[in-house]
Amino acid sequence: MKHVYPIFLISISATLWGIIAIFVRKLSAIGLSSMEIVTIRVVMAAILLGIIGLVKYRPQMKISLSDLKLFIGTGIFSIVLFNWCYFTSVNQMNLSLAVILLYTSPAFVTILSFLFLKEKMTWLKAVSVSGTILGCMLIAGVSQHDAASLSTLGIITGLGAGFGYALYSIFGKFALEKYQPFTVTFYTFLIAAIFLLPISGLWNKAGLLFSGQVLIYGIGFALFPTVIAFLLYTKGLEKIESSKAAIIATVEPLVATLLSLLLYKESFGLIQAIGSSLILASVIIVNLPKKQKASIID
Numbered sequence: 001m002k003h004v005y006p007i008f009l010i011s012i013s014a015t016l017w018g019i020i021a022i023f024v025r026k027l028s029a030i031g032l033s034s035m036e037i038v039t040i041r042v043v044m045a046a047i048l049l050g051i052i053g054l055v056k057y058r059p060q061m062k063i064s065l066s067d068l069k070l071f072i073g074t075g076i077f078s079i080v081l082f083n084w085c086y087f088t089s090v091n092q093m094n095l096s097l098a099v100i101l102l103y104t105s106p107a108f109v110t111i112l113s114f115l116f117l118k119e120k121m122t123w124l125k126a127v128s129v130s131g132t133i134l135g136c137m138l139i140a141g142v143s144q145h146d147a148a149s150l151s152t153l154g155i156i157t158g159l160g161a162g163f164g165y166a167l168y169s170i171f172g173k174f175a176l177e178k179y180q181p182f183t184v185t186f187y188t189f190l191i192a193a194i195f196l197l198p199i200s201g202l203w204n205k206a207g208l209l210f211s212g213q214v215l216i217y218g219i220g221f222a223l224f225p226t227v228i229a230f231l232l233y234t235k236g237l238e239k240i241e242s243s244k245a246a247i248i249a250t251v252e253p254l255v256a257t258l259l260s261l262l263l264y265k266e267s268f269g270l271i272q273a274i275g276s277s278l279i280l281a282s283v284i285i286v287n288l289p290k291k292q293k294a295s296i297i298d
Contacts (some may be wrong), residue, residue: 009236010248016229018255021095022263023221024087030213032205034087037221038080039193039200040209044222046189052227053186060183067178068191073171074184075191082164085157093154094266097139099256100276101158106246106286107132108166116170124285131282138275181234246287250280 027037053061063071089098107129113119136159168188175184208214237245253276260266 006236006239006245007248009232010240010245011251013229013233013236014249014251015255016225016232017249018099018252019259020086020221020225021090021098021256021259023217023225024090026217027214027221028087028091030211030217031208032214034084034091035196035200036202036205037087038083039196039202040214040218041083041221041226042075042079042189042192042196044218045226046186046193048222048227049182049186049189052231053182057180057182057186060180061186063179063183063187067175068187070171070175070178071184071187071191074168074175074188076195078164078168078171079188079192080164080196082161082168085160085164089154089158089161092151092157094260094268094272095264096253096257096260096266096268096276097272098154098158098161099253100139100279101136101155102161102165103250103253103279103283104132104136104159104162105165105169106283108163109169110286112166112170117173128282128286131278131285135275135278135282138271138278181237185230185234244287247284250283253280 024034024037027040028034032040086098086102089101092098110121110125110129114121114125136155139155172184172188202209209218233245233249240248257268257276261268
């Protein structure tokens with residue numbers, strides 16, 4: 001039971017991430033842009049995390065002003081970029097493909113870690129990156145024959161989401177050397193909220209923001225696939241290796257695919273399935289525990 005519990009927590013968090021499109025598409029249909037939806041998410045998440053922090057993690061809410069640059073990296077260069085690209089991608093293409101392109105992030109992490117963190121580029125990592133690139137090429141090739149499934153903007157923003165998500169691992173690695181996960185997450189969303197509020201022009205839609213639907217979906221978006229998902233994932237990480245957690249988190253694209261097929265009646269062809277499988281296989285390979293990697297090499 002002790003081994004099953006963290007797996008259950010991480011699976012639930014990944015499932016919650018997989019339903020993000022429900023909130024994004026609904027808020028888009030109401031009349032909000034991708035940037036406005038990002039702003040709603042980070043502002044409400046920052047408020048909810050702030051309340052949780054004051055109640056439960058007050059000592060972890062203290063940081064040095066000199067470290068704000070770390071959270072500018074995670075908040076602006078990662079969270080803002082990642083969310084805007086992902087939400088745009090979700091509205092431009094099939095949900096299942098948008099979330100698969102998001103999962104190119106491990107390939108970007110591998111390359112960025114090699115360039116900036118001086119981490120070793122093993123042949124297994126190289127195979128993983130190559131598999132990801134090939135998978136993206138197969139998915140992109142579909143758009144030439146099936147404009148309904150993909151668009152050029154969808155592909156670009158989908159890959160941009162993967163890149164932005166990867167940047168969180170790079171900046172977050174430095175932040176986590178000094179601070180707890182809750183501290184990093186809270187200040188990431190807080191900095192993102194402070195950055196977006198003045199440039200999003202959200203106040204121009206004040207009447208819309210306080211409508212019943214926006215309040216319900218906005219709060220639900222910040223609560224379920226953001227704050228609750230983070231807390232469950234963090235709790236699961238206390239009892240399981242991060243590499244195993246990353247593999248379990250591939251539940252997210254599976255949930256997104258089911259939503260795409262059942263809720264939105266979107267197509268998912270053979271070439272798309274092959275490309276998606278290559279990307280997911282690459283994610284699993286690069287996150288395998290060292291012992292299992294060694295057995296593959298042997």
